[in-house]
Each structure stands twice: as C-alpha cells, then as structure tokens.
Amino acid sequence: MLSERHLEVVLAVVYEYIKTGEPIGSRTISKKFLKDRSAATIRNEMADLEEMEYLYQPHTSAGRIPTPKAYRIYVDAIMRRQRSFPADSDGWMRELRARRRDVEEALGYATRLLGKITNYIGVAALGPASETVLQRVEFVRMGNRTVLILLVLKGGLIHHRTVVLPCDMTQDNLDELSRRVSTVALGRQWKDVRGILQAYVEDALERYADSCRAAIAEMDLILTEQPFQFFTGGTRNVLGMPDFSDLGRLQAMMGLLEEDESIGQLVHGCSAEQGLCVTIGDENPVFQMRDCSIVMASATAGGRRAVVGLIGPVRMDYERSISVLEGILGTLSDNNESEEGGL
Amino acid sequence: MLSERHLEVVLAVVYEYIKTGEPIGSRTISKKFLKDRSAATIRNEMADLEEMEYLYQPHTSAGRIPTPKAYRIYVDAIMRRQRSFPADSDGWMRELRARRRDVEEALGYATRLLGKITNYIGVAALGPASETVLQRVEFVRMGNRTVLILLVLKGGLIHHRTVVLPCDMTQDNLDELSRRVSTVALGRQWKDVRGILQAYVEDALERYADSCRAAIAEMDLILTEQPFQFFTGGTRNVLGMPDFSDLGRLQAMMGLLEEDESIGQLVHGCSAEQGLCVTIGDENPVFQMRDCSIVMASATAGGRRAVVGLIGPVRMDYERSISVLEGILGTLSDNNESEEGGL
C-alpha cells in the first residue's frame, strides 16, 4: 500500500522534522535526501502521502509535518537496524555498574542518567521478585502492641512494616514466633507454606493466636501484594519539551509521574512482551500521555523483573533514545554478569 | 524609618498584588483600602516608597509592584497575627493522621498534600534520629562474601545495606557477630560503644578480624553519616508558577528538587532555628531559588527532627501557605499525641 518511493519520502520527512522541528518542504527533501527527484515530483508524492494520512500541513503553503502514522513507520525502520551505544557516556556507565549491587539504587540512578543523557524523562519500574522465598524473618517489639515485621527475601530484597497487634506480646514471644515461622517458611516458596503456617505457630503460642494470625496475615499482605516500585529521573526536562499545545496537558502529565498507579499502567503494556517497545503519541493507553512517546524495555535485574523507559515528546530522537536505553539496560541486567564472584 | 502611613500603603500593595498579580495603581489603593486618602496623596507616598525601594514600576504609567523588601515587611506583619487552619481539608488531615505510624510515609504524604492544597511544591526533610540507639542488629549472608547488614534503631527507623566483606563467613559466624555486637551496643548510644566494639568482637572471632572490622566500619558509616532523607510533592505545580523570567531558571530550579544535597542546604538554614521561617526571593542561600519563596518549619515526628516546607513563587499567598503548613505540621508532630496508646 505504501510504495518504496513513498516510504523514502516519509522517512526523510520524519528524520528531518525530528532534527529541525520545522515543517519540511518539498525542496528540502529533494536537495538533501532524494537528489534524483525534483521538488515538483516530491510535491506530488507528498500530496499522495497527505491523502494517506502520513503527513499533514499546518496550513497551505507550509511544509509537511509527519503524523503519528509516519513516526510509526520511521520507528519500525529504525528497529530493524543495528545501533551502537553513544560512546560519550562511559564514565556514567561505570558509575551505574558500581551500583548494581543494590537494584533499587541502581534503577534510581539509571533514571536520572537517562534524564541527563537524553534530556527526556527517565522512568523505571521494579517488578516483584521472581521467586518469593523468605531468607529471614524478624519481629521486633517497638511498643506496647506495636511490632516491626522485617522480611529478607532471597535475592536481597527487604520489606518492613510496623503493625499494631490485637494483644501485647513480649520480645520472647515474638522470637518464638519468628523461630517457628522460620522453621516452616525459610527457603521455600511463600505460596506453598502460608496455608500451613498458622496451625504450626499456634501450636506453641496459642495464647496469642490472635496476634499471630494478624502478624501472618500482614506478612502475606506484604509478600503477595508486592507492588511495583517506581522511579523517575529528569522530570525537570518536561520544561524543555514541545511547546505543548496546552499547559494544562503538560501539568496533567507531570501529575502522572507522581502517581505510581498510572506509571504502572504504562509499564504493564510493555512488561508483557519481551524486548524493546515504542509507543507513539495516542497509541498510549493513558490518555494524558497522548502528546508523548514512550520507549520502554524490560530486563531482569537482581533477579527481579524491571522495566526501564524514556518519556519524551512525540517529536523525539528515537534513534538516540533507543540506543541509550539499550546501553543502560545492558549494563543493568543480569546476563551481563562480570567482575566479582558474588552470589 | 518607615512611617505608619507608608507601612499601610506597602501592606495594601502587597496584599492586592498577591491577589491579582497586576501592578497596583494609586487609585485602587485609595478606593479599596485607604478610603480616607485620595489617589493623589497615595501617589506621593508611593513615590517615596519607590525611592526607599519598597515598590517599583515596571514602566512609567504602570502601577507599582512590591519588591522583596516589601514582601518581607508583609510577611513579618502576618507572622505577628494569629491564623486559623483552612477548614476545607479535614478529610485529608485524617488520612495524614492515619499514616503517622510510619514517619517516612507520613512525610511523603504530607508533601503531596501540601502540593495539592496550595498548588505550590511541598518539600520535607527527615533528619537523623535524635538518639542513635540500636535496638536490633542482624547480619544475613547473601552470597559468598556478600552480607546484608540490618539495623533497627530505637524509634523504628530501619537501615540496611549490602556489603562485600574481605573474607567469607558462614551464617553461624555472622550470628555470633551480631550476638556480640548486640551484647555491647543494644540500648546504648552508638557513639559511646563503637570504640570498644572491635576488641570485644574479635575476642571470639579473631579468625575473621578483617571482616568484623569491615562490618563494624560499615555500621559506623550508616549510623554516623545518617543523611537527611528528602521528599517532594506537587512538583507539577512549577508549571503553574509565575511567568518565570526565564525558562532556563525554572529548569535549574526543578533540577534542584531532584538533587537531595541542595534541598539539604535549604533545610539547613531553617532547621537551626525553631518555629516557622519564611525566605523570600534572593534571601535564599541557593541561588537557583532566587525567584522563589520558601516557607519552612521544623517539628519532631517519630522522635526525629523533621523539616516541612513549601516552595512557591515570590508572589505567593503567604497567609494561606503559612496556615496550611502549620496545620499539617500540627497533625504530623509528636506533641499532638492522640488516640492509640502505642510507644
């Protein structure tokens, strides 16, 4: 449906428009990209493309601007090619590698890095651990009935939460509780043991059955809800973004970045499929983002599923964005094991 | 140096300018605020005030705009009065109270709340615990020489960090280590014990002296560096801020919000003095903030020193900002103990 000739024009327009931000005229294309065709010829083709909704004119006698459909074509073309990581950010990458020990910190750093390198907004989400296996359980008495629950998961993830139990327990009681829980649950999948835990614990602590039940319920909550964790970096760069049609929209979008849920939604789409995925403008599920494009990719870091991405204007430097993201992802992810024998 | 008559004019101009954002003319003042003086009289006084640098005109034949000096006078006047908390935010306050158990979460929520209520930017910093007393110490073996250090401080603060020790230790070794550390350090001020810890620990674990030393050094690092923790909320509201003279400046300012250090600097000034403090425009130590005003106050929450504040444009609704902040601070701070017998 789209001839080779037409395709060439679309790609040229998108490429040039990304670079300049100005509407592109037929003359420019003819001179810079397709020297074997005159401006008039290009003009005819452009008219066709406009009919097909790959290009549009803001007004007669202005050049053409690519539509989302055109960006799509462009991005697909890019993805087929091989890219190389921009070399200029070697020092940063070392920094990032140094932080790999702590996944959360690494992801935070990665988003800030993405922001800095690309001038767009870096986002990341850290999914639940691939296996929910307890490595350590502690209950620490903080006040009358206030107890701190401390869970160390295999892989190094730590959860803690303060809860109020229905009845008072001494630290000795709590130690007994954690001993019992440990006996049953350590080194095993949580989902396999939580059912049988209650009975075994009450065996020794029946006087505190209520509190034990509450504690175990809370543990279950912590371990099964396992929400995504989110990171953003370079938020300031929204300001450098397109003359957003409307300031209100921009504000709405920034609002999203503060609310984890909506990022979750974004991530969700991507985390399903493996590899890199680019969402352009209104392809986006979250309507506040319809003026943005998102480049996302998932990886496994520290044994957990992670999604790292970039949010930028639709008129984004996709080529660069993608290669930067790939570079960071490579440094971050587990299969790039190197140095130190840890774990 | 500033007569009563002049003062009245200054206050009126600031008040009106904050409300409208437009330069204020002599006529407006005469009609709305000082009905017993004619516009011409006010005009003369305004000319005086311009000479004294309390007001200035963007151009001849425009009204007057207050200078930072005038804002200062205005804020000082407000601070002497009593304020009442805006009633419309009762539900939110309940929400906030419900989160008081976890200081970190509460502060995070408070900043978002501040952002939402005022449409400025909420910030908060959580200082080091007032007393560094260990309540629990755990070392968990994560890999060959990788060990997770878990510290629970009195008051409920949890620190954890993963480190690589110089030599391999079994979990039993590590348990012995934590037992020994506990014996010496639990319930006592860290600064009193860290000196004697090493000797006592090596007594039993001399084979691993190196690793023990490394672990204790790391603990010391965690406990003594005790960095401030920072929170921000409502960042999106920068967009609603003044037609910032320069977009670059706005961006620079947003950049600050991502870097903890500089917020630390802001906080530092305030945390010294007790109570509420307002910094207007270029009174600010951080030069990127010279277009903003900051309202900050400190309190004690969860046994830790906390500073909560608002960043807004110089033309900020100080009265409302201050009362909102006071309200939130009241709900947050420890002396407002209520409900539940905890701790």
Next chain:
DNA sequence: CTTAGCACTCCACAACCGAGAGTGCTAAGA
C-alpha cells in the same frame, strides 16, 4: 512519468494607531 515555470495562498513580522491606565506636576484649598 518527470520537471520547469508560474500564479496563488498563507504565515510571520514589523509598523502603526488608538484607547486606557496611571503617573508626575502644578496650583488651589484647608
């Protein structure tokens, strides 16, 4: 099918103009 030529359209930018707001100054009144 391609291309040169040409008339046409439309925007961006500058210049211009009038209305309105607010001032400073002056002179008269208390």
Next chain:
DNA sequence: TCTTAGCACTCTCGGTTGTGGAGTGCTAAG
C-alpha cells in the same frame, strides 16, 4: 504645611494593515 483636584504626558496593550518569503498546486512541455 499637607491634601487634593486637574491636566498633560507616557507607556502598554490589542487590533489592523502591509510586505516579504516560503511553499504549494496546477499546467504544459520534455
């Protein structure tokens, strides 16, 4: 001496007009 009315002056803001340039669509010739 202080206050006030009156008046001429200044400057911005919004709208209008005009011009130059860029880019198009169409047509006719190669």
